[in-house]
Amino acid sequence: MRASSTDLPATIEISLSVNGRRHRLSVRPWDTLLDVLRDTLDLTGTKKGCDQGQCGACTVLVDGARINSCLALAVMKDGAEVTTVEGLAKDGELHPIQRAFITHDAFQCGYCTPGQICSAVALIAEGHAGTREEIREMMSGNLCRCGAYANIIDAIEQVMGEQAKGGARGASRPDERTAR
Amino acid sequence: MNRFDYVRADSVDAAIRAAAGDPAARYIAGGTNLVDLMKYGVERPSLLVDITQLPLRGIEETSDGGLRLGALAGNSEVAFDARVRERYPLLSSAILAGASQQLRNAATTGGNLLQRTRCYYFYDVATPCNKREPGSGCSAIGGRTRIHAILGASDACIATHPSDMCVALAALDATVRVAGRDGERAIPFGEFHRLPGDAPERDNNLEQGEIILSVDLPPDRFGPHHTYIKLRDRLSYAFALVSVAAALRLENGAIAEARLALGGVAHRPWRKPDVEASLTGEKPGRAAFERAAAELLAGARGQGDNDFKIDLARRAIIRALGQAAAGKPQSQSHKRLEP
């Protein structure tokens, strides 16, 4: 497959499953996944902070793994399954992490929050963080200019604790399982 | 971003054919460095050759008892691989010291080796930079140099290689397997990256169009006697000002084999086999470690803002060798430095 700039605007057909819905999309090679989610699919929950991989506001799950969507070219994600913050609640019920963010007042302006929440959902599924220090380290890719860090860690710790006890509802939905 | 052609390669040969004829073509893997540089206009490829569908993902045992990391094996995948954690914990630790979990999920082994310097002027297309535009001059010399080299720099460029993973790979004596139009070859890790000399536009010794196939690790020999210490301006998610990878093999209380590599101080991971050789036979202890630090840093020269790196590196080397000798590697999440 090759798209050539001699016949601009070069667009390439890709298929993307976003929050369980399959889309056929025409993208240009330089369109980032972030711009396609926000501008083409109108899923503006995912935020653009730095557009350079430095802030984590654009964090989404691609095939279960959290990545910075600002540094991903959409054309390279042909066939992928993407979960954004809009896809976490099920049947009108918030994801446990979303509920915990509210309980713990884990945001102020809210701009970093969708990225924090997607990142936290992946962090729990990855299973590499146990202690508070490990949660902090594994969340370091999500900056919060309002400095809500302490409450964010509290929220994640609470959900991790509930899941360890096997208590949290909806804890092992397939879209939260990750290969990594 | 500039406009470019895009092709998804379905075989290594097809990828090489697509890229080899065009000096402005680039392979793309995780994209976490290339896409960033394209947004700044530092990289302006004519063609992106997407290599992510190539069969270069696996992590496999090699016949000599080592491990082969496919060029497309993700940084997270390698760091958390059970075999890597058990046999090459130094590598796992160095990877986890770098970037963020999101970036490590997207980033690949090959891309990590080929990531470019974080020199501020290299990123700023409004300023002269010999690496970005050969012959235009070096804005860093006489400018802001906090993150720049203290070893192996030249009058043309004082940039550092930013990778953490590569510091561990250098210490572990890895081999880079590459393929090009003329077939395959294997490059010892110490010969992969270059010093800037008078050609700073070349970060490494890959030829135009060559593709990395894998990074091969020799059998493990250091057990728990290793560490990776990374010192930076934040506790996490920042590039190294100075980092040290150290590994020791101890026999009857003496050093039988030593490995010592520095990051953040030169255009490539900084390692001197003769310094390592001079540690063998020594009793691990402050005297031997101080001497090794002095020898590894011989000729170090600051550029002004980065003068502090010389003493920082000296102290970090001594501490790293102490941690390695004690078998108490630095934790990458509990940030307190082990004594």
Ligand SMILES: Cc1cc2nc3c(=O)[nH]c(=O)nc-3n(C[C@H](O)[C@H](O)[C@H](O)COP(=O)(O)OP(=O)(O)OC[C@H]3O[C@@H](n4cnc5c(N)ncnc54)[C@H](O)[C@@H]3O)c2cc1C
């Ligand atoms: C905010 C931020 C913070 C970071 N912090 C750190 C850090 O602390 N420590 C650290 O070590 N790194 C850090 N990184 C860098 C990160 O590790 C690299 O961007 C990543 O490893 C590059 O891998 P990639 O697969 O995404 O490469 P790409 O961006 O896809 O490619 C990079 C280069 O490699 C070439 N390439 C890729 N694969 C191959 C191949 N198989 N054969 C030939 N050429 C190939 C491409 O053509 C390109 O020139 C950071 C990055 C960001 C954005």
Ligand code: SF4
């Ligand atoms: S140090 Fe190297 S990369 Fe930085 S401005 Fe000078 S030539 Fe460019």
Ligand code: FES
């Ligand atoms: S917008 Fe992607 S990391 Fe900041």
Ligand code: FES
């Ligand atoms: S809540 Fe404002 S940036 Fe995090």
